[in-house]
Amino acid sequence: MAPSALRSPPQAPPVFTATPESIIVDTKRIINESRASQDRVASAVTADAATFGNVLLPLSHDENIMALEAHILGFYQSVSTDSTLRDASTEAEKLMDEFSIEASMREDLFKLVAAALAKKEELDPESQKLLEKEHKDFVRNGLGIPAGPQRDRFKEIKKRLSQISIEFQKNLNEEKGGIWFSREELDGVPEDVLGGFQKGEEGSENAGKVFLTFKYPDLFPTLKYATNAETRQKVFVANENKCNQNVPLFKEAVLLRDEAARLLGYPNHATFRLEDKMAKTPKTVNDFLGDLRSRLKDGGLSERKALKAIKDEYLKSHNASYVPDEHYFLWDHRFFDRVMLEKDYSLDHQLIAEYFPLQTTIAGMLQIFEELFGLVFVEITGEERDKISPSGKGGDIVWHEEVQVFSVWDDEGEGSGFVGYLYLDLFPRTGKYGHAANFNLQPGFIKKDGTRRYPATALVCNFSKPTAKKPSLLKHDEVVTLFHELGHGIHDLVARTTYSRFHGTNTVRDFVEAPSQMLENWCWTPSQLKALSKHYSTLSPAYKEAWLEAQKDNATAGEPEEKIPDALIQNLIKTKHVNDALFNLRQLHFGIFDMTVHQPKTHEELKAMDFSATYNELRKQIAQLDGPEVLGKGDTWGNGQATFGHLIGGYDAGYYGYLSSQVYSTDMFYSVFKSNPMNPKEGRRYRHTVLERGGSQDEMTTLKQFLGREPSTDAFYKELGLA
Incomplete structure (x- = not known):
């Protein structure tokens, strides 16, 4: 516990007293203040006189001040119990995104930033990065396109993509679906989980039943413990279809991204997005994902075979007339993974x-x-x-x-x-x-x-x-x-x-x-x-x-x-790496689907793509688990991409980052912390060398400074047993 002297912070915390009306008023106010600030720079500075100090500095101060309110105004949509407040927050985010697009396409400011960059002033590294990034962002936001119909179309696309992103996430947040089950159908699910389910009213058609939502505290224990395979299948398939209103939004977003990238002169959205990431090119990402997939393939098949044997043994012990088939289903996996851990490793997750x-x-x-x-x-x-x-x-x-x-x-x-x-x-x-x-x-x-x-x-x-x-x-x-x-x-x-x-x-x-x-x-x-x-x-x-x-x-x-x-x-x-190949193949499915939809050969190819079928076909091929398609339901039985908030919320052509980041994280842990995880000297060095820097310098530079060398994949593959 800190001494009492530390209990009076030098800065008050933010307050959360917004109303639906105040959110819109405050949003319009900060937008008007920011626009006025940008106008002042544009009118007061000529290209000849443009410097970092009179162009970038006032713009960055304005950005700093706006962020103090903007993040919270948009935050209410994710946490408020008041639907009108959530709606106002969603509207606020739309207004702020539209203003952001407007600001990012101001040619007068772009010319001043370009002029300041051309001055080649001696700046500190973070200021230099800000100047270069601001210039590049203007280009990537359409100002490299000649003024006219194409630039206007680009701006339309940016606005629509913002609207889609907000609507897509709102649909996920507001999702209230679920299934009524009898207690018998949920046999095996722990009582402390069942006790939290809504109960059917006496005299109603759901009397004696409980309502299972698709929220994680309901969903995962049910898939893990429900002994009835039909229940698990019903839950799994319904969860994949819980936000089908997002299906057309997903397709529209992917098509618009591809069109926008081509307007900017890129062959596809993935090339555009990866240009300023650590990977730089789609080839780097595809090679990494492909190499990992090939390394994991045999392990995945071996794990599936072992889990299938566990399934057959379990079902035979509960039903003497059970006849094994070749299937190991998506809705089987959490259940028999748990059974294996309990049987072979005496692991009881409830006890832990x-x-x-x-x-x-x-x-x-x-x-x-x-x-x-x-x-x-x-x-x-x-x-x-x-x-x-x-x-x-x-x-x-x-x-x-x-x-x-x-x-x-x-x-x-x-x-x-x-x-x-x-x-x-x-x-x-x-x-x-x-x-x-x-x-x-x-x-x-x-x-x-x-x-x-x-x-x-x-x-x-x-x-x-x-x-x-x-x-x-x-x-x-x-x-x-x-x-x-x-x-x-x-x-x-x-x-x-x-x-x-x-x-x-x-x-x-x-x-x-x-x-x-x-x-x-x-x-x-x-x-x-x-x-x-x-x-x-x-x-x-x-x-x-x-x-x-x-x-x-x-x-x-x-x-x-x-x-x-x-x-x-x-x-x-x-058990850390038990069934790890199947887990990582699941991550690869997400990453490869992401890259597949964001790097088509042509825009026409993308238009013709069935995203649900592609999502499910890739899952079958990569994750090596059977879905309803093997029961004759076709490849469009579910729309998992419509529940995949990451791909609409900023991880587009970037989901591979969860796997590639593990290369860096494992390298850092093995090299510095594995022998003594609580070494305070190294902990503080990590804080000051990596965490304090944020994105203020090139991330590869940060990594090399902490490791004292180029990062390596050795520890990552060693940890996975794939070295």
Whole structure:
């Protein structure tokens, strides 16, 4: 716990008091202020007189100030329980995107930026990068196209793509689908999961049934534990079709991207997108994905064969008349993967989860970051919220009563200064973003007066809610997810860039996951798993009583250890790469589908492409699991691309980055942390060399500075057993 002197941050947190009306008013105000700022530069500076100081600097200050409100105005659509507020936030994002397109195509500003670039002034490296990037962005936003019909068409495309992106994500956030099942149909699903399902009203057609949504805390345990294969199939197929209104939006977006890239002179969208990434060219990406696919193919077939044997043995033991066939279905995989782990590795995910109550796990994670990076986290609760709130009302500094907020500080060794604010929004709600993600609320940057503006960052997740008898308990994969997203949050907090443009996770897409992926390794380290764990029955007498009640039919149950037993840790670690080839082939399916739709030979070829069939055919070929197509349902039985928010939300021609970032993250971990993950000297070096830089310099330069050499794929393939 930080000393009380650290409890008064030098900067107040943002407030979340918007109304549907104020969101639109504030959005129009900041747009008008920004437009006026751009107009001032355009009217006051001539091309002959243009410099970094009189063109780029005022534009960057305006961008910094606008971001302080803009991110939050657009954030409400992902977290608010008020549908009218979400709608207003969505409209605000549309207005801001339209203004961004307008600003990015201002020829008067482009000429001034080009003139400033031609001056070749001596600038610090981050300012030089800002100048070069601003110039390149104008070109990539259509100002390299001669004024006239083609440039006008390009601008139309940009506006429509913005609208599609917002509508697509809104459809995913607002999705309320699900299926009513009888308790019998959900046999095997843990009672603490079933207890959270909505129950059918007496006298209605659903009396005695429960409603399974497609939210992760409902979906994944059902696919993992439901013994009825028809139930699993029904759930899986319905989930693939939960947002079919996105099907035409996906096709329109991909076609418009291709058209826009060709207007700019690129052969396809992938070439356009990759030009400023670490990979640079589609060939680099395709070669990497192709090499990994060939390396994983035999392992995938071997894993499938072993899982199929587990399936046949399991079904034969439950039904003597069972006749094996050749199929191993998509909806079988989570179930028989679990059965294998329990049978061959004595791994009980439900038992492991008992040692990872959400709140104590978070506390343990924050302690790891404190020790490693020299940070201090102080949760702000009760009256402290009132004191720190600009309005004097503590409820104003969060958007929902369940949200936790922390002030973050440097420890004494790092100077005891303020770092920023961290928010945790951990449980599902209607209308809330449905996955796990880190959102920057306010970036950090250097203000006009030379002082620092501190960041605010939020983790938005969907873990199971606590009940009277149990706290929220995390499966191990959820522990990994939480640590990963916290890694993004730390990246966002400790960045020390001059300009908000490069703050925190504003790096190229094929590097941005690497810092968080590296930190996932701590979740597979015995000492850290032990430190993070605490059996939930030790948290309160009520939980202890509930645990004892749950054990009443278990004659062998003894008192649980407070910390996770070493034997359980070892069993877990043995499973790290079990069925890893199939997992990575699934990731390859996403990455190869992404590259397939974004690099057609011709625009006509793309028009003729059936995206659903392509998605499902590639999955069958790459992931090596059977879908309904082998039951005569054809290749358009599901529309998984319509649920694939990444490809509309910024990872287009970039999903490969999840795999390529693992090359960098594994290299960093093996080279620096594997022998001693809690080495504070290396932790601080990593903080200052990698995390602080954000996107302010070339990411390959950052990597080489930290590693002391060129990055290598050796550790990545060694870790996967593919060296």
